[in-house]
Amino acid sequence: MYLNTHSQFSLRYGTMDIKTLLKHAKANGVEQLALTDINNSSGMMEFVRQANQCGIKPIAGMAFHRDKQLLYIGIARNREGFKELNDFLTFHNINNKPLPNKPWDFQNVYVVYPFCGDTNVHLKENEYIGIRHEQLNNIFGKPLAGIKDKLIALNPVTVANKIEYRLHEYLCAIDLNTLLTKVGEHNKCKPGEMFLPVDELREFFSMYPFIISNTEKLMTDCSIKVPEEKSRNKKTFTGSIQGDYERLYELTMQGMLYRFGNNNAKAKKKIDNELQVIRDQGFAPYFLITHDIIMHFMDKGYYHVGRGSGANSTVAYCLRITDVDPLELDLYFERFLNKSRTSPPDFDIDYSWDQREAVQQYIFDKYTPQHTALLGTMSTFKDRSVIREIGKVMGLPQAEIDSFTDKTNSYSHDNNPAYKKIQAIYGYMQNMPNQRSIHAGGVLISEEPITYFTALDMPPKGMPTVQWDMYEAEAIGFEKFDILSQRGIGHIKEAAQLIADNQDKKVDIHAVKQFKEDAVINTRLKTSNSIGCFYIESPAMRQLLSKLRCGNYLTLVAASSIIRPGVAQSGMMQAYIRNFHAPAKVVYLHPVMEEQLRETYGVMVYQEDVIKICIHYAGMDGSDADILRRGMSGKYRSRVEFDKLVDKFFAGAKALGRPDDITAEVWRQVSSFAGYSFSKAHSASFAVESYQSLFLKTYYPREFMVAVLNNYGGFYSRWLYVHELQKAGATVHLPCVNHSESKVNIKGTDAFLGLIGISGFENRYHESIPEERKLNGTFINLEDFIKRTGITLEQCIILIRVGALRFTGNSKKELLWEVHNYLGNKPPSKPGNELFNIPAKKYSLPELVNTNLENAYHELELLGFPLSLTMFDMLKTDYRGDFMAKDMINNIGKTVRMIGNYICEKTVHTKKDTLMWFGTFLDAEGDFFDTTHFPNTTPNYPFRGKGCYLIEGKVVQDFDFPSIEVLRFEKLEIKANPVY
Structure with a gap:
């Protein structure tokens, strides 16, 4: 009897998830039910599975809306009909076409149009008119002979109860991005769109029994059965x-x-x-x-x-x-x-x-669009974003909404009626689907056409995407x-190309076995000289490498695992480092534990360690061990099955003669760690790529750092990679229209910064200026440059200020004077060659000189960092600290004063829910050092962005890695801009 049912997958409209929807249907005596979500089939496969489990016959359908209004409903007679519905919607989604007033001529689909008051209509064999019980008065006394067999009961279901109807109104307001009070009746469902007992529904249509009969006949003719298959992927590659x-x-x-x-x-x-x-x-x-x-x-x-x-x-x-x-x-x-x-x-x-x-x-292209699609994902209403959305539709001021999203002030709002209301709505809305998107990288290749399972969206990425997520795919x-x-792979790829171009050498980046045995590379790893290298350049990772004196592949694999937040916060990272330095002091619970965990010094570093212990200590087979490991990580499907495997662990250990007390402790360690563990294979993959980067940084450091810059860096700001490029022996030049490409380029040891890195410089010139230079030769002077590029005054001034026109031999001030003569009150000319090149008149100007300090300020503004001077050169003071980074290891326990150029900071919540910070700096000699800022000092001496800081603190060490516990901390002033 219910042919128009909406779940939460009718985004920002329906309020019930599939399970709840079926629960309410069952409670009201529904025996067959059509799910007709709006313009999507996201929930259909889940609906079919769960409906069959709870004894309700599932019927597949879809409600087609345009401009928020129902056009018609498609009800699939069978699986082929469901595919037709998906194909129809997919065609319009992929081709960005609005849905038509009438659908295609379906072969296996019934089409239901909403009743609009007209009883004199002509319908095809598969077309019907759906009438709601409150509309029956509109047909009273009218001739129905022409449509008697075409009238069916249409009773939409959108909400579970009256409370959820209010929730539905909020969802509609959020969807329309308007105030709750401005949501029109035509943009939301009727208040009665909820399940009623089937007998009550029949009673509404008692005067028109043929409507009930037509409805039941249609629904009886419909069913959807999905063949049971273990895998839906392409069945063969070769054909058999x-x-x-x-x-x-x-x-x-x-x-x-x-x-x-x-x-x-x-x-x-x-x-x-x-x-x-x-x-x-x-x-x-x-x-x-x-x-x-x-x-x-x-x-x-x-x-x-x-x-x-x-x-x-x-x-x-x-x-x-x-x-x-x-x-x-x-x-x-x-x-x-x-x-x-x-x-x-x-x-x-x-x-x-x-x-x-x-x-x-x-x-x-290979597997055809009919069988291929990107995997989707479903983003949900979460946390502060929900509170903001609700506050907006309630019409609250932005400042009040902001205060509601500040968790530190939540207790102060407990008596605020608006806040209480938002929290109540948030409780209903939290984790509801909000919008469909694209999975990070999943691609599906289906044996059957993929529209047997879903309609497809066409996101901005430009490739068809299924309407459900990875969990539903599974x-x-x-x-x-x-x-x-x-x-990181972009760094490797481009570095290899630059090496071929700049040094005429071809490198085999897959020769990882050689890299792992290379003493020079391993020495670099041990000293944590890894800026730019994938996964091992962050301050935390460099510290860990230093503490472990990591000089080989296996230790790097372990480091790649224990650096992860769960392991680090559980205390296992410290246990590993401690045991690594004193392996003889490690106490093992049992000889099997020593045998299996000797490589990781008694600490279960990997998921594979959990599997090993289950196999070798408790005698489980590999399959059961992995399922148990997944279960301990919260990924079991059946609690009963999981508990059976736990029993199997203890029974297996007992059968092998393991002492009960030791087995209990082994289980405690295994079960407590399983949730934190990381796949050893993942760590090993990271370590392989790290070695590839280390190889390039060790033997081709200049090309490697250019590749890092051209692939938008990594963990740090751009200036640090420029600094590393200079340390590698390159002479780094400011952008130049006669030498620069769009990206950084290198020839020999000369590296020119790219045009793309200039703030405010328009994209259209990034490629066109180098292209013009290649076609017609280098630019001769300012006039020649302007005429050939058609550049505007504002854009030319940016190039002058960044130093990109220094090839002219004129100072920036002279060039600024000249460019206003050329372009001051003139529209830009079209670029091209002139038939007669009439040189501009020369004027005699007073000497106009730019200082390095002025240039540094221009570079700070336009590049984000100075190149003409260092940040230390720009300081008002000549003081550079009493100690350099290299001196710290010899001054453990002493209070020192150092000056550091800020690189980055990390904020951490302590166990007492206070904040502390970790900082990373460069000293005047270009070496790194790290700082710790405890909660009692940081509020008095906060970070104030990039620049140089005077740091006073105590030098401490942790496994020979020195750092400073900050006592006092202050940002230093730089010299004033001479322009002002």
Whole structure:
């Protein structure tokens, strides 16, 4: 009887989630129900699953709205009909076309138009008119012979009760971005749009029993059954299951030769075991598709990093999907794939940020748009954003809304009626779906056309995207291909190209095995000289590397794991560092614990450590151990099943003769750590990329730092990477129209900053100026530059002030005088060559000189940092501190005064909920040092942005890493701008 039902997926309109909607339907005697969310099918697969579980027959449908008004409802007769609805909406979404007044000629869909008072209408065989019970008076006494068989009951459901109707009004106001009082009746549902008992609904239509009969007949003819499949992904790569396995075996054997040589029995055994599981689980095409993507783009010179749990696979290592050797690291394949795993695994493949789209497009082109889509995500109403939205529609002043979102003042609003109201609404709205978006990198490749499962959106990114998220994809049976991007790979990719251009050398960035054994690279790692290097350049990571005196790959893998917030905050990072320096003092609970955790000094650093203990201490198999590990991380589906595995752990330990008291303590440690743990394969992938960056920074530091700058840096501000480029021996020049490209370029040891880094300089000139120079030669003088580029006065002044026209030999002040003569009161001319080049008249000017201090101020404004002077040169004082960073280790326990150029700061909440800060600075010699600012000192001596600070504090050390505990702290004044 209910043919127009909305869930929360009717965004900012419906109020019930699928489970609640079905609960209310069941309570009111509903036996068959159509879900018809507005312009989407996000919840349909979930609805079908849950409806079948609770004994309600699900019917698939969709309500099509245009400009917030219902046009018609589509009710799918079957699965093909659901696809037709998805295809129809997809066509209009992808082509950005408004929905038409009449839909397509559907073959398996009933179309229901809302009753508009007209009984003299002509309808197709599959078309009906839906009438609400409150509209029945409008047909009383009218001739109905022409539409008697076409009238059906239409009773929309949008809310659960009267309270939720008020919530619905707030949602509509938020959607319209207007005040609650300005939401018109036509923009919201009727107050009675909720479930009623079926018998009560029948009673409303008792005078027109044929309407009920028509409705039931239509609904009886409709059903949706989704074939039960373990996986929805593309079933084969070669065209047959056997062909896929044979191809995978062949490629893996070729890769094994490349990775391990001819006679590695251990590798062969592990590979054979993995291939058997891959075959049994039907994942051969998943591996082959990923391998095809990797190899296609390797042939094009693209760089990638394969990471995630897929790095546990030796087959993936042989296929060059990852560069992590599972044998070297004793990684467990079961962490990635096992016979009992209920959730599908995936590979995370990182490409450079500017190459990912090409990879995605290749997948779409190869597997066709009908079978390919980006994975969606569902953002929800959360925290302060919800409070802001509610406050806005209530019409509250911005200042009052801001005060409500300040958690530190929340207690002061307890008696504020507006605040109480917002909190009550927030309680209902929190975590409701708000809008659909795109997953960070997931791509789906479906065996069937993907519109059997969802309609597709066309976000600004320009690629079709499913209307549900990764959790729903997993529930349906899709394994996503994660095609991700990061700037670290951009650094590596561009550095390799710059090395080829600048030094005529080709580097093999995948020779990671050699990098890991290179003493020079490992020395750099040990001294934490890693600015610009992926994942190991932050202050916290550099400190950790120093404390560990990290000089090898395995230690770096551990460091990449224990630096993560959960491990660090649990105290396990400190335990690891302490045990690392005193391995003989480590006390192990049991010989098995020593055997399995010796590599990590008794600390469970990785998720794989949890699996190892479950296997070797309690005798569990790898599949059960991984499921138990996932369960302890909160990822179990069934509490009952999880509890059975816990019992299996204790029973297995007892069967192996483990003492009960030790087993209880082992379990406590395992279960308490599992929630913090990080995949060793993830850490190893990070460490591989770190070594690639370290190799480039060690042997090609200038090209590497240019690549870092051109890929928009990393953890730090741009000026620090320019500083590193100078330290690497490059002469860094200000932008110059006769030498600069849009990005930073390097020739020999000369590096020119790019035009793109000049604040306020328009994008159109970034490429056009270098292009004009290449076509018609270098610019001769200011007049020649102006005529050939057609630049405006304002933009030319920016170039003059940043020093980009210094090739003329004139000072900035002279150039500013001249440019006003050329462009002062004239519109810009079109660029081009003149038939007759008449030189401008020369005027005699007084000597106009720019000082380095003036230039530094221009650079601060236009580049964000000075290049003509350092920040130390700009200080009013000549004092540079009593100590330099290199002296700190010899002055532990002493109170010192130092001057540091601010790099960055980090704010941390203490256990007492107070704030403290960690700072990072450069001294006058260009070396780093770090500071700690405790809560009792920071309010008196706060950070005041970039610049140089006088720092007084006590030098302390932690595992030979020195830092300063700040006692007093003050920003120093710089010389005044001579212009003023």
